[in-house]
Amino acid sequence: MEKVRIGIIGIGNMGSSHARQLINKAVIGGELVAICDSNPDKLKWAKETLGESVKRFDNTEDFFAFDNIDAVIIATPHYDHPVMAIEAFSKGLHVLIEKPAGVFTKKVREMNEVAANTDKVFGIMYNQRTNPLYQKLKDLIEGGELGEIKRTNWIITSWYRPQSYYNSGGWRATWAGEGGGVLLNQDPHQLDLWQWTCGMPVRVRAFCGFGKNHNIEVDDDVTAYVEYENGATGVFVTSTSDTPGTNRFEVTGDNGKIVIENDTLTFWRNRVPERQFNAEFTGGFGSPECWKCEIPINGKTTDHLGIMQNWVEAILKGTKLLAPGEEGIRGLTISNAMHLSAWTDNWVDLPMDEDLYIEKLNERINNSKFKKEVSNVSNLDISGTF
Amino acid sequence: MEKVRIGIIGIGNMGSSHARQLINKAVIGGELVAICDSNPDKLKWAKETLGESVKRFDNTEDFFAFDNIDAVIIATPHYDHPVMAIEAFSKGLHVLIEKPAGVFTKKVREMNEVAANTDKVFGIMYNQRTNPLYQKLKDLIEGGELGEIKRTNWIITSWYRPQSYYNSGGWRATWAGEGGGVLLNQDPHQLDLWQWTCGMPVRVRAFCGFGKNHNIEVDDDVTAYVEYENGATGVFVTSTSDTPGTNRFEVTGDNGKIVIENDTLTFWRNRVPERQFNAEFTGGFGSPECWKCEIPINGKTTDHLGIMQNWVEAILKGTKLLAPGEEGIRGLTISNAMHLSAWTDNWVDLPMDEDLYIEKLNERINNSKFKKEVSNVSNLDISGTF
Numbered sequence: 001m002e003k004v005r006i007g008i009i010g011i012g013n014m015g016s017s018h019a020r021q022l023i024n025k026a027v028i029g030g031e032l033v034a035i036c037d038s039n040p041d042k043l044k045w046a047k048e049t050l051g052e053s054v055k056r057f058d059n060t061e062d063f064f065a066f067d068n069i070d071a072v073i074i075a076t077p078h079y080d081h082p083v084m085a086i087e088a089f090s091k092g093l094h095v096l097i098e099k100p101a102g103v104f105t106k107k108v109r110e111m112n113e114v115a116a117n118t119d120k121v122f123g124i125m126y127n128q129r130t131n132p133l134y135q136k137l138k139d140l141i142e143g144g145e146l147g148e149i150k151r152t153n154w155i156i157t158s159w160y161r162p163q164s165y166y167n168s169g170g171w172r173a174t175w176a177g178e179g180g181g182v183l184l185n186q187d188p189h190q191l192d193l194w195q196w197t198c199g200m201p202v203r204v205r206a207f208c209g210f211g212k213n214h215n216i217e218v219d220d221d222v223t224a225y226v227e228y229e230n231g232a233t234g235v236f237v238t239s240t241s242d243t244p245g246t247n248r249f250e251v252t253g254d255n256g257k258i259v260i261e262n263d264t265l266t267f268w269r270n271r272v273p274e275r276q277f278n279a280e281f282t283g284g285f286g287s288p289e290c291w292k293c294e295i296p297i298n299g300k301t302t303d304h305l306g307i308m309q310n311w312v313e314a315i316l317k318g319t320k321l322l323a324p325g326e327e328g329i330r331g332l333t334i335s336n337a338m339h340l341s342a343w344t345d346n347w348v349d350l351p352m353d354e355d356l357y358i359e360k361l362n363e364r365i366n367n368s369k370f371k372k373e374v375s376n377v378s379n380l381d382i383s384g385t386f
Numbered sequence: 387m388e389k390v391r392i393g394i395i396g397i398g399n400m401g402s403s404h405a406r407q408l409i410n411k412a413v414i415g416g417e418l419v420a421i422c423d424s425n426p427d428k429l430k431w432a433k434e435t436l437g438e439s440v441k442r443f444d445n446t447e448d449f450f451a452f453d454n455i456d457a458v459i460i461a462t463p464h465y466d467h468p469v470m471a472i473e474a475f476s477k478g479l480h481v482l483i484e485k486p487a488g489v490f491t492k493k494v495r496e497m498n499e500v501a502a503n504t505d506k507v508f509g510i511m512y513n514q515r516t517n518p519l520y521q522k523l524k525d526l527i528e529g530g531e532l533g534e535i536k537r538t539n540w541i542i543t544s545w546y547r548p549q550s551y552y553n554s555g556g557w558r559a560t561w562a563g564e565g566g567g568v569l570l571n572q573d574p575h576q577l578d579l580w581q582w583t584c585g586m587p588v589r590v591r592a593f594c595g596f597g598k599n600h601n602i603e604v605d606d607d608v609t610a611y612v613e614y615e616n617g618a619t620g621v622f623v624t625s626t627s628d629t630p631g632t633n634r635f636e637v638t639g640d641n642g643k644i645v646i647e648n649d650t651l652t653f654w655r656n657r658v659p660e661r662q663f664n665a666e667f668t669g670g671f672g673s674p675e676c677w678k679c680e681i682p683i684n685g686k687t688t689d690h691l692g693i694m695q696n697w698v699e700a701i702l703k704g705t706k707l708l709a710p711g712e713e714g715i716r717g718l719t720i721s722n723a724m725h726l727s728a729w730t731d732n733w734v735d736l737p738m739d740e741d742l743y744i745e746k747l748n749e750r751i752n753n754s755k756f757k758k759e760v761s762n763v764s765n766l767d768i769s770g771t772f
Contacts, residue, residue, distance in 0.1 A: 150599075151628060153541060157638070160660075162667045207591070207611055207619065213536075214664070223619055225593055225609050233593065233609055235621055241664070242537060242638050243673045244654045246645075252543070252628050259632075268630045274546075278600070278627070281548045287629045 004094070004312050007034035007069045009060060009084055011042040012169075014098050014125075015075030016049075018304060023050050026305055030312040036063035060084065064091050071095070071121075071315060073308075077171045078103050078179055082111035085122070085325070089114050094121040096311045099188040101328025103179030104361060105336050106354040108329045115325060122325035123311040128189040129196065129323050130306040132299040133265050137251065137258060138197045140267065140295070147254030147273055152198045152226075152234035158245030159186035159238065166216050173216035175364040181210070181218030182240045183335040190249075191331035192323075194236065198251060200330060201226035201234060203349045208342035213241035217370040224338045236338075256290060267293045390480070390698050393420035393455045395446060395470055397428040398555075400484050400511075401461030402435075404690060409436050412691055416698040422449035446470065450477050457481070457507075457701060459694075463557045464489050464565055468497035471508075471711070475500050480507040482697045485574040487714025489565030490747060491722050492740040494715045501711060508711035509697040514575040515582065515709050516692035518685040519651050523637065523644060524583045526653065526681070533640030533659055538584045538612075538620035544631030545572035545624065552602050559602035561750040567596070567604030568626045569721040576635075577717035578709075580622065584637060586716060587612035587620060589735045592724035599627035603756040610724045622724075642676065653679045 006022060008015050015037070022032035034055040035046050043056050057063035064087060071094035074084045082102040088095045095115070101124060102108040115122040128134060140146050159182055171177030178184060183191070195201075209221035220241055226234040239245065248261040256269040270277070271289040302309070306322075313319035336357050337348040343360045392408060394401050401421070408418035420441040421432050429442050443449035450473060457480035460470045468488040474481045481501070487510060488494040501508040514520060526532050545568055557563030564570060569577070595607035606627055612620040625631065634647040642655040656663070657675040688695070692708075699705035722743050723734040729746045 151543070151623075151625070153623065155539060155636070157537070160673045162664045162670075162672060164668045164672075165670045168670050205591070205593070207613075209617075209619075212617065221619070223611050223621055225611065227593075231595075231598065233595075233607070235609055235623060237537075237539065237621060239537070241660065242643070243656065243660050243663075244643055244676045245638075246636060246643070248634075250541070250632060257628070257630055257632070270629065274627065274629050277629075278548045282550045284548075284551045284554050286548060286550075287546045290630045 001070065001316055002029070003031050004029055004315050005033040005068055005070045006030050006073060007036065007063060007066070007071070008032065008073045008075060009036045009063060010074065010076035010080075010098075011035055011037040011039075011046055012075060015073070016042070016045065018073055018075060018308065019046070019050055019054075021305055021308065023054070027308045027312055029316050030308060033068055034063065034066055036060055060087065064088070069093060074098060077177060078184060082107045085111045086114045089118045089120055092118075092120065094311075094315050095325065096123040096125065096308065097325060097328065098125045099192070099328065100184055100335065101325070101332050103184065104354065104358055105329055105333050105352075106358060108332055109354070112326045112329060121311060121314045121321070123307065123314065123321050124323050124325045124328040125304060125307050126189060126192050126323035126328075127303045127307045128193055128301075130303055131301040132297045133260050133263065134193045134197060135299075136265055136295060136297055137249075137260060140258060141197055141251070141253070145255065145267070145269070146251065146258060147256070148230060149198055149228070149232045149251060149253050151232060151250075151252040152194065153248075153250040154190060154194055154235070155237045155246045155248045156187065156190045157237060157239045157242040158247040159240045160243040160245055161186070161214070161240040163214055166214055173214070173218050174370055175217060175361065175368055178218065179361065180335065180339060181216065181220050182238050183219055183222055183338055186240060187238050187335065188331050190236075190238070191334050192327070194234075195330045195334065196327075198234070199228060201334065201350065202229050203227050203347055204334065204337040204341050205347050206338035206341040208339065217364075217368060219339070219342075222338060222342075224341070226334075265295055265297060267295050269293050387456065387702060388415070389417050390415055390701050391419040391454055391456045392416050392459060393422065393449060393452070393457070394418065394459045394461060395422045395449065396460065396462035396466075396484075397421055397423040397425075397432055398461060401459070402428070402431065404459055404461060404694065405432070405436055405440075407691055407694070409440070413694045413698055415702050416694060420449065420452055420455055422446055446473065450474070455479060457697075460484060463563060464570060468493045471497050472500045475504045475506055478504075478506065480697070480701050481711065482509040482511065482694065483711060483714065484511045485578070485714065486570055486721065487711070487718050489570065490740065490744055491715055491719050491738075492744060494718055495740070498712045498715060507697060507700045507707070509693065509700065509707050510709050510711045510714040511690060511693050512575060512578050512709035512714075513689045513693045514579055514687075516689055517687040518683045519646050519649065520579045520583060521685075522651055522681060522683055523635075523646060526644060527583055527637070527639070531641060531653070531655070532637065532644060533642070534616060535584055535614070535618045535637060535639050537618060537636075537638040538580065539634075539636040540576060540580055540621070541623045541632045541634045542573065542576045543623060543625045543628040544633045545626045546629040546631055547572070547600070547626040549600055552600055559600070559604050560756055561603060561747065561754055564604065565747065566721065566725065567602060567606050568624050569605055569608055569724055572626060573624050573721065574717050576622075576624070577720050578713070580620075581716045581720065584620070585614060587720065587736065588615050589613050589733055590720065590723040590727050591733050592727040594724065594728035603750070603754060605725070605728075608724060608728075610727070612720075651681055651683060653681050655679050
């Protein structure tokens with residue numbers, strides 16, 4: 001294969017952006033050959049913007065019956081990600097799903113099982129994994145430079161969304177349509193990077209505000225506490241109603257502290273590990289000598305384009321995926337656990353009770369009295385978001 | 387009265403430091419006339435350092451029988467603060483207590499009731515209230531500049547204490563001797579400044595590690611989540627085992643965000659309040675214009691000396707107290723609520739069940755199997771701490 005013939009399902013904010021990049025030949029080895037969306041306005045947009053050479057489908061049955069496709073990018077509302085991925089795998093297609101991997105882990109687990117039984121390439125749009133700051137953090141932790149992790153603190157309140165954002169789509173910020181709020185729509189990148197660099201927690205206690213600051217029914221404000229297997233603890237604070245928000249990720253280990261804030265990574269490194277100092281020092285007040293280290297950060301964030309390029313190269317040349325689709329379940333597990341903890345006002349141990357999650361989610365879908373006033377906004381300009 | 391004749395009970399780390407400042411005439415209008423400590427080594431130190439003119443007592447009965455005292459500074463272990471204060475008020479003395487106000491709120495409430503029925507001046511050594519950074523934060527919040535508070539986040543993990551610190555005193559870090567760990571010994575300043583600037587929470591959910599990273603039985607690692615009456619939320623993360631730690635206090639309001647870190651206060655101010663922007667903006671993605679403002683910080687931290695001077699002036703001239711003793715109960719209430727939440731693995735609503743707290747504390751005192759290896763360290767050098 002010399003070229004990967006790509007179809008895109010879902011021409012919303014993200015799908016239309018990916019389509020534009022593909023049609024502009026930004027992804028070497030990737031060619032957009034078809035799109036699918038049930039909305040006539042999106043099909044009209046596609047015709048005008050992408051040209052007649054890109055086949056347009058208004059239903060997935062016809063789309064999946066189209067033979068001249070090797071791979072599909074799934075950019076539908078979240079619930080459909082695993083449903084479409086499973087369908088695509090059954091048609092022998094390579095798959096790249098938008099984040100989150102789905103709404104509830106049970107369905108995502110099913111998708112992963114199907115994926116495991118194919119030889120197709122399965123990626124997820126965790127474009128923030130292309131950010132060299134987080135790659136370096138992962139490198140420093142995995143390389144043992146930080147020592148055993150003691151504490152992780154991520155304040156990620158820089159996801160401000162005004163009411164008009166929520167009014168831009170009927171599915172948005174409803175239990176039935178989106179299945180969650182800030183945790184499911186805005187935070188998947190951070191939830192993934194958190195576990196990608198620091199590992200998965202073993203239990204979660206979360207406090208969520210649902211429609212606290214917006215006229216929506218899902219979470220727009222979350223504080224969560226987690227514990228890791230080694231006894232380390234963590235905090236995750238997020239919101240779509242703080243402005244200006246904060247994006248500050250701090251990880252403390254035996255050898256010091258790393259902070260990522262303002263697009264900068266700083267490593268404060270102890271000359272002697274803390275546990276060793278603690279055992280040996282006899283002076284009462286005192287602490288290890290600490291060096292503020294400037295860590296070189298090479299490369300740049302290649303973002304959605306980087307993920308698409310990596311996925312295409314994995315298909316064409318067997319290149320290793322930076323963001324394997326199977327890993328999407330991890331961040332979603334944390335997200336589901338946070339919701340469930342808030343709903344039950346209790347701890348959630350991992351692995352969690354996936355059926356209980358679905359039961360509680362369905363209660364919210366069935367009891368929803370939410371009527372949304374949808375404004376006539378077409379695709380939003382996503383520059384500046386991810 | 388032209389001079390306040392001061393006695394000090396407890397010549398440990400803090401008491402000896404205050405004695406030195408008084409004997410050096412650092413407090414205008416204040417004169418050290420007596421000290422009291424049961425430890426012969428401390429009395430020997432007092433004789434050699436403070437001179438013969440300062441009367442020495444090895445028991446409080448004799449100390450309180452000494453007539454030539456107007457006021458007393460109480461720098462004993464925490465449990466005795468309210469006990470001694472009540473005794474001092476009954477002798478007609480003005481009182482300045484070290485922090486914390488006590489170990490459990492019920493006794494502190496009793497102290498406050500006694501104080502309310504005297505005309506004596508009652509202060510508490512909340513020396514961090516003299517820090518112009520926190521004074522400015524309080525000013526900006528009370529002046530309405532920040533708008534209604536939405537979120538408070540204090541990461542105060544810069545209280546590193548190695549094991550040898552805990553080994554320096556037999557009473558330290560035991561339930562019977564000290565009644566708590568980092569919350570009771572190191573954090574009272576931050577717990578006070580938190581409520582002083584942002585108000586009291588209405589409920590608390592805390593997660594404490596007890597002897598998690600040290601050979602002690604009390605808390606050395608705490609993460610707490612709080613909720614305020616207006617719906618705002620807060621997080622308080624503290625530890626004596628992180629090094630280098632963090633001291634970062636962030637308060638978010640309708641009009642922006644204030645961060646105090648690295649001895650600097652920064653105010654990001656929205657041109658239009660967030661709630662107004664949220665209601666009026668129609669563009670989907672967007673946020674209010676925000677200005678990073680340099681706020682002038684005048685004056686300097688006068689610390690223990692400032693509190694002692696203010697207390698002496700209150701006695702001599704009726705000057706308003708910066709840190710009234712009665713307010714010590716507030717930070718202690720948050721501290722007690724955090725302990726109780728961790729012990730019961732549940733929410734604690736404020737006002738809390740004070741008797742339940744005492745019951746749970748006594749269980750820990752009675753069940754303590756903790757034997758401490760006390761090293762032969764005399765008073766520690768407290769320069770660099772507060």
